[in-house]
Amino acid sequence: MFAGALPANDRSIQAPGTATAAYLQRPRQISLIGPDEEIYRQGDRSGSLYRVEFGAIRIYRLHADGRRQVVSFHLAGETFGLEAGRTRSFFAEAMVHTGLTSAGSTSGETASQELMAMALREMIRAQEHLLVLGRQSALEKLAAFLLDISERQGDLNPIDLPMTRIDIGDYLGMTIETVSRSFSKLRDEGILRLHNARSVELLRPEKLRQLCR
Amino acid sequence: MFAGALPANDRSIQAPGTATAAYLQRPRQISLIGPDEEIYRQGDRSGSLYRVEFGAIRIYRLHADGRRQVVSFHLAGETFGLEAGRTRSFFAEAMVHTGLTSAGSTSGETASQELMAMALREMIRAQEHLLVLGRQSALEKLAAFLLDISERQGDLNPIDLPMTRIDIGDYLGMTIETVSRSFSKLRDEGILRLHNARSVELLRPEKLRQLCR
DNA sequence: TGCAGTCTTTGATTCGGATCAAACGGCAGA
DNA sequence: TCTGCCGTTTGATCCGAATCAAAGACTGCA
Structure with missing residues (x-):
């Protein structure tokens, strides 16, 4: 899957209130993802960022023995997909019928200010989660x-x-x-x-x- | 404590291999912190970043009933102090005799590329910590x-x-x-x-x- | 509407880690 | 070197959550 791409999916639609230039028009193209469908997996090349238009996403990692740690949920209006490395270290799946749009990528084209904000949000989220899990x-x-x-x-x-x-x-x-x-x-x-x-x-x-x- | 400042401390020394311009020369000024001494606390204005020259730091938060969650440790060579909000949501303390230098601040003067790298490092650290705490x-x-x-x-x-x-x-x-x-x-x-x-x-x-x- | 399969709830028992308690050991100061 | 203190280790018991088990409820589909 190349950088910036949404998963291949023949059920794409146009976001409401968008010009209909379709294919070449990068933004506003909504991908529809079914329950338990995968968006990316551990080992995939990272880069693409996603915005949840509706529905919800889980981000998780598997331990060798099958134990699973869900790291975050992402609800409508939220973005996800930021990873520090060049390959994904987590899985992303829809939990219900979900619509995704591209939210840019980590490679240049996205404003670094936005990326910074996203990194800080994820940092906070992980830290807050930590406080809950620990004690x-x-x-x-x-x-x-x-x-x-x-x-x-x-x-x-x-x-x-x-x-x-x-x-x-x-x-x-x-x-x-x-x-x-x-x-x-x-x-x-x-x-x-x-x-x-x-x-x-x-x-x-x-x-x-x-x-x- | 103003942005970029290290804690007031009369035991400051010059880092080895540094010109001796002292006071006005911002970087390389090492603050010496004793065991269990506080560097900043929850509620303080955030902004300053620190580099551990030697020694070690703990970052933690307290629950109302006294339970404590240590969020991270920072060892020699590592930087800390990045927070998303305008005020600190954690405490930072030295665990042993520790030397700190300024590692810039979040307000402009530090290259945003460095800040981004730091945010991503912290994000990964928190996520890895999460995996350990959870399961x-x-x-x-x-x-x-x-x-x-x-x-x-x-x-x-x-x-x-x-x-x-x-x-x-x-x-x-x-x-x-x-x-x-x-x-x-x-x-x-x-x-x-x-x-x-x-x-x-x-x-x-x-x-x-x-x-x- | 009925059925099958899956998800959720509830119950009984077990187990890992918390709590309570006491002994041990290393370090700082006399 | 001795002594006291604090951090650590070890032991005994308790408790919250995991596990094992089964019943109940919801959903999608025939």
Whole structure:
């Protein structure tokens, strides 16, 4: 896959409100990616950056024995794909039906100011994630996670979780059973309501905040 | 503390091999910092970057209940101090007698290429740390930690650990007792030798590598 | 509408690491 | 060299989360 390219995909469409010059017109071309479809993989040449127009992406790495660490999720409006090396050290997959556009590349053409901002964002995200993984209990981890997602969805309530319990577990460093039990605990304490596994209404966000500090 | 400044400190000396213009000559001025002395704290105005000439630094954040998460260690030759926001969100302290020089600042005067490289380094470091914290056992965490330090000391053997067991624990998300037990386990398995708590000889580094993959 | 497969929840048990406790060892200062 | 202190190691017990197991709920498809 050459630098700046989006995955080959015959289901591309034009972004709404865009001139229809199609092929040669670099930006605004949306690639549609299905659930669990791969965007890039460890070992691929890096360079391309992506913007999530709708849907959601998981970035992860696999350990030799199959254990998986999800490093980040990227929701609508967010960009991803920045890597320090010349080859990818992570996998990127869509979690639901997702639309991607090109967000430039690391090779020259993108303003270095934007790249810097992106690098700093990723640095912060990783550092915040670190704080959660290192010293928090299962309940505290889930609380921090829900607040993060809620905020990134513009305090949408109920929250829409595009990821499975497995994804959440691999992101927070715990098993799906523990994730599920933590949800149930928060439900039993009246802190949230589970409309279904993917839709979570926060009833007392302040309680969550209290939990994870 | 103004941007670009090193902590006020009456024990400054000239770096070896430097012209002696002293005061007005910005670079090469070494600040000497004692063990557990603070370089900056959460809430301080950010901007200054530092280079460790000798010694070692810990970067950490405190949770409300006193739990501490060490985010990174910085050894001789490494730079630190980059933060995304206008105020510091971490504490920086020396762990042993340490010499620091200014490594520029985030406000203009430093080449953005260097800043970008630093941001990417920090991003990688945080991501690698994430992989260790998320899904590894105590033994695997310690193995990964020792290999990291060993490499950053140029494969010096025995390794010189400038940090206490508490620091290691707060970095890896485990208690000092578990850190100590993990050291003992690696010793009993003939993988390393403890000359003393701070000096660790790696006898079979390949075994460590095997452990943490 | 019913069915199959998958994801989630809940329950029982196990286990790794935390906590509590005490002994040990190395280093600084007298 | 002796002594006291602090960091480290080791031991005993406890607890939170992992694992093993099974039931329940949702989704897509026939």
